[in-house]
Amino acid sequence: MLDTVNITQTRSQVREGSVDNSLPLITIYEISKILGSTLNLEKSIHDVLNILSSYLQMRRGVVTLREDHGELEVIAVAGMSLRRAQEGEERFPLALAQQVIGTAMPVIIHSLADDAQFVRYAAGADVMEDEVQSLICVPLKTIGKPFGTLSIERHRDGTNSFQFEHDVRFLTMVANLIGQAVSLEHKVAADRERLILEKARLEKAIPRPETGKFAAAGLDNVIGHSDAMMKVSAQVRQVAPSRATVLLRGESGTGKELIAKAVHFLSPRADKPFVKVNCAALTETLLESELFGHEKGAFTGATSDRKGRFEMATGGTLFLDEIGEVSPQFQAKLLRVLQEGELERVGGNKTIKVDVRLIAATNKDLEDAVTRGEFRADLYFRINVVPIFLPALRERKEDVPLLARFFLDKFNEENGRGMRFSDGALEVMSCCKFPGNVRELENCVFRAATLAQNDVIQELGLSCHNDQCLSATLWTRRGAGKSIGGLAPVTEQDVPDTFSTAWDNAHSASARPGAARPSIPGPRYPAPSVPGPLSGSDNPVGEGGRYHDQGAAPGDLSGDLPGDFNDSGLSEKDRLLLAMEKAGWVQAKAGRLLGMTPRQIGYALKKYDIPLKRM
Known part of the structure; x- marks a missing residue:
């Protein structure tokens, strides 16, 4: 970064018309270092504008880019608020930027106050009485057509003329550097998405080991030959060819994700992506962004548009694991997407159509959750189309x-x-x-x-x-x-x-x-x-498959008992209390009196909700 002394000297030299010949090279060098140090496009371009404000006495600067949907957006500013500029409150005329992109030629506005489309924009600047506001706008491009603009605002003494040719040439070089950085960022994003799709394709192409009956049934990623799992295999083969939503039920660790993959690989969507999301691992805000995607600037850190898992799974299968952990507030948003097949990204207002086959999984008792108001009944009926229950080991x-x-x-x-x-x-x-x-x-x-x-x-x-x-x-x-x-x-x-x-x-x-x-x-x-x-x-x-100890099952005090405990008028709870009192509340001794094990005594105490006394 240029130091303060050089910047001050540079400003003086520019006013006097004697610009140091080495200054443009130094500035270009600093700008290239910034653009090559990070892929955070908004931050790096903002730093470039700060350097330009030192070299060209720029008061306000704006960089615009044309997004995928064709609209021109402000992505970086200097000397004003980015939010206000993006929302139009700074009144920067995007029509000028559209003109520069369309003609691929720079535009110079010698006096903003004298141009009708710039009057409101010029009024927002801090201008001295004898200063004239000027604006230079150059296109951003690499080899093809322009895709954005770089514009700076200059203030000059109204009594002096000013030559803009040097500034236009210099800004054109800077715009080319910014254009290369934008192109690189877009290529990195495209390569990332391509690698995700390639990874999904390769995972499906990897040969899987034969596992007996399941290999013949088409579930060669699942191991087992029991009757219970063969029933699951039959259900999977029957439901896979359809578009029906599948709800996998079962305890944790029973292999719900493997069955979800089997449904996908046996379906007509096998050559499309299989995308999975663990709903329990994300907060409500992050889950919404992860599933629906977000627009650039939707929240802090959203530096670019990002597709959600629904869009990534278009044409394929989306697996929502632990769907029972989704908050009631988010359940309503999820229901609309599942019902209508369309969504809006976080921070966006454009409706996006999606075509996904949903497979959900949970280890929770959803019926009980619906009864207690923790899970929406309409979402329950929407996902519970074809339930498959996975047996415990x-x-x-x-x-x-x-x-x-x-x-x-x-x-x-x-x-x-x-x-x-x-x-x-x-x-x-x-x-x-x-x-x-x-x-x-x-x-x-x-x-x-x-x-x-x-x-x-x-x-x-x-x-x-x-x-x-x-x-x-x-x-x-x-x-x-x-x-x-x-x-x-x-x-x-x-x-x-x-x-x-x-x-x-x-x-x-x-x-x-x-x-x-x-x-x-x-x-x-x-x-x-x-x-x-x-x-x-x-x-x-x-x-029940339990050992009877001395003829008594756990919690059963009805057997032949010694001494005072054989009184038929005593209830089971009274017999237990009497034995505990005689044993000094030592469970092992009470067990010997009643012909039971200490563990059976402990269970009986819990059964009758009898608190232990400390002697």
Whole structure:
């Protein structure tokens, strides 16, 4: 940047008519440095105008550009307010700029006060009584037609004539530099959009590994061969060819995004973009800009027009993940776009038509959200056209070994290893509930592979065997009836007791006759319900797939009880209170009196909402 001393000297030299020959070169050098240092076009052009105000004693400067829609807009000013100039309050005559663009020739207005179209613009300047306002406007162009203008306002002594030829030549050189910068910025924006489309095309062209039945069904990006997933496959193949909106329902980690991609790749829109947005990751303001796009100047930082995800997905598919997290205020805006197929960018007033196929996903209970007024009923009916429910991993246990091997192969490829699972390890993993579903299984595999001492992962190397499975702790701490973080609500049958039934069954087959079952410490997931007619002593796990401890299920105090607790006049709650009083409010002692485990006592206390006393 030119220093203050040089600028002051330059102004004096210009007034005297003796301009330093080196000054134009220095100014051009400074301008080229500014334009080449950043792609922030508005800021760099504003800095250029500031340099011109020092060299040419420019009072006011304006740069205009013709946008894609053909209208001429003010993008940078000096000596005035940009907002006021863009809104027309500064009364800069855009007709002059249109004339310069149309003729591709500079225009000089020797006296603004004497020109009818400039009178109102001239009145807004700070002018001395003996000064004359002049204006020079030159076109911005590279090789083709002009696409903008650079204009500066000069004030001169009315008693002296002034030669503008030198200024016109100099401003033409500056305009060419600005034109090159504008052209470069447009090319970078176009390349970015082209790369996004190319990335989407390449993602669809990448071959995917065969995964058994799903490969034949057209869902080769999904792993599994259980009946539950084959039903999902059939639904996907049936709905994919249509334009119907799809709503994917399921717990967190069940693979909703993979199913959304499968719907897209099996549809006639497969060669068009698949665009995804996580609605829960953005605030309402950012989500509106991300989905609908924004116009330049719509808010701070909006330095150029930007297409939204709806426009980017035109002709293809838009996947809105976690749609249940959208605020009620934004739901109304989203509903209009989905209903009418048209939108307006943030800060714009031009209606844009879009053609997208919508796939939404959520782990929330939308029906409950509609009942509580948290989700608009009209939006619910708009997106709930074809619902597809994805099963939790605990509902398709036969897929666990296949998934576990897939994730282990992925780990081996990323880390250059050759690990494998033992049959016992896969059997144990098949017994787990995995409340975090496939995402939790992947973490479990990576953790076991990372901590394994050799190339074979044994059952003793799993976290659940070493009392380090924190996911199981999360499951047990949620409490009955609660649903958090995309996990399913806990039912009474899901509350864990001692060991997982499936775990014990997996080991009982290999146990010697008469031998005790192996003691496997650590938190366990709730045991699954065991189908069939077994009951009582014929069913080792009892009703609901839970172990009966001393003949009592969790919270059930109706069995044969010792001593004072066998009084038929006592309710279950009274028996529990009496046992807790006799045990000094120690749950383990009360459990022994009632023939129950401490965990069953704890559940019964929660069931009857009995607060614990500290003795």
